[in-house]
Amino acid sequence: MKYDVIIIGGGASGLSCALTLASSRGRGWQWAENRNYLLFDVGRSDLNKAYLKNVPGLDPIPGKELLIKIKKQIQQWGGVETLEEEVRSVSRENGVYSVKTALGKIFSADYIVLAVGFHCFDIEGLELEVKENAKSPKPGRVMVKHKDFEALPNLFVVGTLAGLSSHFTSCAGSGVEVACEILSRMAGKRIVIHDVPEES
Template sequence: MYDVLIIGGGAAGYGCALTLASVENTQEWAKEKKYLMIDNGKSDILNASFFNLAGVQFGIGGDELYAKMQTQLKNFKSCETKNDTVTKLEKDGELFTVTTQNESYTAKVVVIATGMHKFEINCDLTNVITHTDVMKPGKVALDNNDNKISENLYVAGLASGAKTMFAIANGEGAKVACEIFKSWTGKSAVAHDTIKDKIV
């Protein structure tokens, strides 16, 4: 059983996973949480180079950036990753069942971050719509209200209809994680990195 299961390991998926996991040792309410990100290793990031990401090496290749995100996430024990393809998403009562080509998982919250090219998961919990904020035709998104599809079901990144920039998709993943924090704590919550006491 996972507290949050993220489908998709691109910019939005990693933005969500890193934000969730980053408070595992700083917030009492987060210390027992368990997360899983399922990624099929086919993100568009792998075929790109990046020249406008703040704080990131100019011209970094997508494969190198992807590897850095994988390494970064490994610093946190609360989040597992699986290389697999999700085939079905369903809900029974308050829990979700996520079925992949190899296994089945149960989660309390699901975040869909599958990109804009297609949505081939067998799922009657959401509607596929046309992505209207992209230059290429034939792209898809999932119907949502400010990243929320329904109770405990979220969508982030390009699958939510966001613009096709890494920084925007990554930020959307972090935003969804903070919305999940809010649902757990009943108040606004974010995942600040440590602020140093002194500026040297």
């Protein structure tokens, strides 16, 4: 099946990207309606082991609970399908990306967002420069070289894979930033997604 965007990774950055993309629906933007998004999430986010006490606006919360809350937010908007499958390879032909899973399934999309974290990068098929993550407090962590989060045409890296600090807010922010960039390209103009008060 063809999707508009495929996000690989279900942590802070991947889920925030999916939530922002989904939230473009129902706003009266014709270009945003009927968009289809696919999220691959095998449950390996470091948030599963975290307890967050310094996220702006949130009471202290276990990372597992926050993941559940964000996933529920995404479901409320709709338009995002989630699969618990490992992605093995990503390739590009004629401007369209193909994603192949460990089960041999193939999906395609115009945009790809890589949000698999900084522990390793073993997705095959892409000519990406993988190097040491200089902002990691531990050795052996990796990042993918990019410019403004774009590593290849319409292929983005977010979170710690983009070389950001390993903190929820920085990683989530990168997912939002990339989603806004993708939505702007879809719209053909700069857009920002946020809620504003209704006029009285």
